[in-house]
Amino acid sequence: MGITSKPVVFAVLSAAVILIGTTATVFIPLFMPSTQPISASIKPYTAVEQEGRDIYMREGCNNCHTQTVRPLRTEVLRYGEYSKPEEFAYDRPFLWGSRRTGPDLNRVGGKYPDSWHYTHLMSPQGMFEKSNMPPYAWLAKNKLDTGYSYKKCSVLGYGYSKSDVEQQIGQYKATVTDGAYPSKGSRDKVTPPELRKELTEMDALIAYIQKLGRDVKNMEAKK
């Protein structure tokens, strides 16, 4: 046969064959409205939530937690309303995951108070003896680095000005360091005294967790 003696032609033909399915199922859908629907109810992450999301990624939480509820009866019963494409419009990258060693988190926002998360992240085994989740107490010992927060938000196209970002960070810091913060007790328990007046990585991670699935409730309510 001819082409087995023509390596360059063979390579070009291989590329063409490979690109047919790629074009049909990946390249063309990139530009279709059905893969990128938007909803006015779905808001971008705040600078603090985005920092929390980056910590979620850094620690590889996606290796054990999915973020997509499937339209199956028991799944909706366990986690809540199934996932909609609009919810992920600002997710770069997506964090749907592939293995549920731990439960799905797409509807976890607002399910528990912040205090629950401080206590749980500090020691999952302290809360659930048989849990195999790694403890993350050390996140509360790291001051949150906000040096790149503005740059991150602008790369992601969230449309925040520098002062928006500073204000979001300042506001969240004021919330969690306030003496009247409802989760103060559990936050102080895991946060070292010198960081109690600062934002820690754990604060940001919890801000992110609490955002998950919250906007979609407004979207559903409007339907």
Place this chain on the structure above:
Amino acid sequence: MSDAGYNYRVVRGFAFSALFWLVIGLVVGLWIAFEMFNPALNLTPWLSFGRLRVVHTNGMGLGFALAAIFATSYYMLQRLTRKALPFPRLAQAHLYLFNTVIALGALSLFAGMNTTKEYAELEWPIDIGVVIFWVMFAINVFGTLIKRKEQQMYISLWYIISMTVAIAILYIVNNLEIPVNLFKSYSIYAGANDANVEWWYGHNVVGFIFTIPILAMFYYFLPKATGLPIYSHRLSIVSFWALNFAYLWTGAHHLMLTPLPEWIQTVAMGFSIFLIAPSWGSVVNGYYTLQGNWDQMRSNYLVKFFIAGITFYGLQTLQGPLQGLRTLNAFFHYTDWVVGHVHMGTMGWVTMVVAASFYYMIPHITNTEIYSIKLANIQFWLTLFGQVIWTTAMWIAGIQQGAMWKATNPDGSLMYNFLDTVASLYPYYQLRFAAGLVFFIGILIFVWNLVMTVRKQPRPVEA
């Protein structure tokens, strides 16, 4: 024909790099397997499961598998074209850069620089290193092919060509990202599109690293080791093109019942079923090659590696499309069943064929005999036994957890909370760890056997 002039130095360098990353990757694998039932092992941030899991997958996929592929590809290229590598110094630089990039990649993942896109977790500076070492490889591949002395390109060379082309497209498209700084970037795609691009990549990078080049080894080293020609050339042509065509449509079977448009999922499901045909084309070709010579299973120690390997490939390519079906996927996805599936492919098919290829190739390039056939046989049984127990434990665990997630009481409420379903898996995780240990001992014997082989005095060169 004399071996004079062939560059075996780089072949040997990559082969032993593969063994090195194999051992490292397995140690990490054992560590995280232990963490699954004993979280106390999450001693430090960089030893926590979330970071280590990606060190394991990247260490095995990018470290071990790629090094084994580069080693055998450089060997097969030169033998099948009867032409030495045109750029030997480039190949040597490829070897050094490869190991540097993999080492930096592992360190960066330990440090938490993780883009989270599966099997593409490395941050952008490391990605650039990966692309550069692939280009260095491709230059020698096409340089050798263009200057070849053998007119016809044998099947294995087709697979090497399509791997090189496909990996270039897959890796670059999926890793397009906008840097924030040297250590952090964001994907240019968002949401459902990012998921679609990622699983097109994730599925096909497995196809073009754990399938295509391993088939190249299988088609070359099986006939070499047995002295038997491949059963059907026509079947291999049909299988090759059908596999290359159909593979790229199937990524979305990783995204069943997610917010990705349903038609993409359904198309993926259809092509997944179609993929059984070309996959089994190679399985049938492998089995029929031994037609009338099955006694070699006893007399030739390498044959059982190849036959076990192609058998697991056959099972893998049946199991994969079936679990891609929407109904079955609804049950199996996100459970340990899939973990079992992946490891049948890697511990069964890939490891078996790479082991046999190395056992054939290393003595050939060092002009000696294998150190110990007996040890190779012990390795075969340990790795086979370890893998079968490992994967079976995960399949049962997957079925159990899938069933517990779905179980409801007569009043329609859920029967188990999530933690019940996790805690019920610990016995399987302990069994998996034990089986992994058996597999690991087999691998240590494999490495030892090859180290001792190259340390032997070479045969005197014939005049």
